[in-house]
Amino acid sequence: MSNELIYLLLIFGLLVIPRALQRFKLPAPITCLILGVGAMLAFGERVHDPVITLLSTLGISSLFLFAGLEVDLHALRKGLGRLVVHLLIRTVSLVGVAWLAWRYLELGWQAAALVSLALLTPSTGFILDTLERLGLDEEERFWVTSKAIAGELMALAALFVVLQAGDPMQLGVSSLVMTAMIVGLPLLFIALGRWVVPHAPGSEFSLLVMVGMVAAFITFKLGVYYLVGAFIAGLVARMLRLRMPRLASDDNMHALRLFATFFVPFYFFHAGTLISRDALTWEAAGLGIVITLVVLPLRVGVIWLQRRMMFREERGKSLKVSVALAPTLVFTLVLATILYTRFDLPGTLFGALILYTTLNTLLPSLVLHSPFDVDPMDTRPVSHPEDRMRAESATARAPVPSITD
Template sequence: MTPELAILLLIFGLLVVPRALQRFRIPAPVTSLIAGIAAVFAFGDATHDPMLALLSSIGISSLFLFAGLEVNPAALRRRWKPLLAHLLVRSASLFALGWLAWRYLDLGWQAAGLLALAVLTPSTGFILDTLERLGLDDDETFWVTNKAIAGEIVALGALFIVLQAGDPLDLAISSGALLALVIGVPLLFIALGRWVVPHAPGSEFSLLVMVGLVGAYITYKLGVYYLVGAFIVGVVARLLHERMPSLASEENLHALRLFATFFVPMYFFSAGTHVPPSALGSDALLIGLGLTAALLPLRIGIVWLQRRVMFGESAGSSLRVALALTPTLVFTLVLAGILHQRFGLSDTWLGALVIYTVLNTMLPSLLLRAPIDVSPNAPGAEHPEDEAPRDSPAEVPEPVLDSPAGPPVAASSPAARP
């Protein structure tokens, strides 16, 4: 079998089989991840193909570009106080778990910080892709969306600092390069909008994706992986919505969802191929189950208690919000890979993190109404965070026209029609 045919068969399998298994409430990303692990057992290092690595990079970049486009500054400002309280609690949790890992697991402070981020940070892009399938109401969707987005912004900032803080000179250089990226991306978009888009109608989506990939590659070369740059490009594109409405339009968002549908499964499969067989022994299983038993109830309980105390929500609604925020799949896989490659994390702990993230990713699909799927093209609101929760708004009266033959009448009444 030629390599080209093998890649085509792999793409076909990853686009069809995981979705077929969703009837059993198995999340499609988990199926893709397990398929990658199985491929390593069957074919060994032959699974580490450069073409697969490229498709994987495009997949993770498109997922975080999509997450950046979902950021709504107006929604974040509108409810900044409860979001700030949520972030303070999350930051305290990260610090406490990082300290425990540094104190008792014999890890350096950078590795301990990354481990805390890996097990506590919800994967926003993945969560946003699943909201319409979880049976949440508008208020619950609003809070899940914005808590996940706010948490990811903080986590990406922490990731950048932790990875670069080992050398002050590297941190200064990388910070300068990141600042240049933040300044340069809007200028690039504006230049493209002035000199390219008018002469190439319909090219906005292609330009958005290409700039996202360039931003992802820049931050990858800085040593902070693809996701930071792709997320920044998505946020910038959303902030330019008023000046360049076609850039972050609903059509482009939908197109990006379809684009991610094709490439994201390659990332999960590729991540599975980087889990060595030695990482899935009995010790890894015990540690993974222990992490799940210790951290998952704690994470759910903290969010549940916040919702109950701060908003007086019902126990059921608070629990649904907490459950929807449990998946850490993407963040755990990315940071586990970094810990394994750059900080010497053992194979056993790598396998334990994989087991932990598989279990917490499956939890919402098992307990909430509909199965989770990485496919981001389900019907529903394109920007659920745009609609803030509101308390039974009064109906807006229909416009009234002045009738020359009598008193004002409603525009919809027969008397108002010619």
């Protein structure tokens, strides 16, 4: 069979089969991950194809570029006090879990810190993409989005420090490079907007993706993976929205979401092929179930109790927000792979982390769901929750015509 036909079949399989299985409440990324594991078991090392690796890189980079664009600093400031409390509780939780991993799993402090981040960091990109199907109201969506983004910002900063802290010289050099990148990205965007965009109308999306990939490559070379640079590029583009409105416009964000939707399945498939055979054991499965039964209820319970005390919410509303923040898919996959390849994480714990993130990612789709409407006359397209929230905001700001008009 020719390589072209294999790639065509793979593209069809990753884009069609996972979507078809969503009717059974199985998230598409989980299906792609399982397909990757199956390919690894069937074909071994032959499945590690450079084309798949490239498509995977485009997927994870575009996903975090979009996550950076989703950061609305004005919205975060609106709930700053409560978000600060949330982050303080999260910090205490991260430190506590890291200590337990260091004390009882006999891991180094860096590996223990990464295990803690892998267990507790919500997967913002996945959460935002599934909000529409969880039946949350506008206020609930706001807090799920804000808490996921705030947690991701803190986790990315912690990831950078932890991965570089083993070598103080490397940490210093990497910090200087990161500072230079943060300062240089706005200048690069502005230069492209002044010298390229006027002569190439409609090129903002291409330039945004290009800069995001360059930033992702820089942080990968620094040893902190692609997602950090891509997220920073998206955040910088969002902060330039007033000066360069078309760069992070709603149209560009929608286009980037579609771009990521195409490539992200390759990331999850590739992540599945990287799971080692020694991670697929009954011992790993048992440990993963134990971790899930201990950690997941505590994560959901802490957020539920926090919202009950601070917001005085009903039990059901607090539970919806808590469960919606449960998935850790992307962060756990990334950090579990880093732990296995760079910190010699035992295969049993590697497999346990994979099973843990699979189970907590399934939780919202099993517990929360939108009402099923069987009215065949309702043909309105289902919009992404962020698009609908922007549309509602624009409608609220629109002038009301007078009766004399």
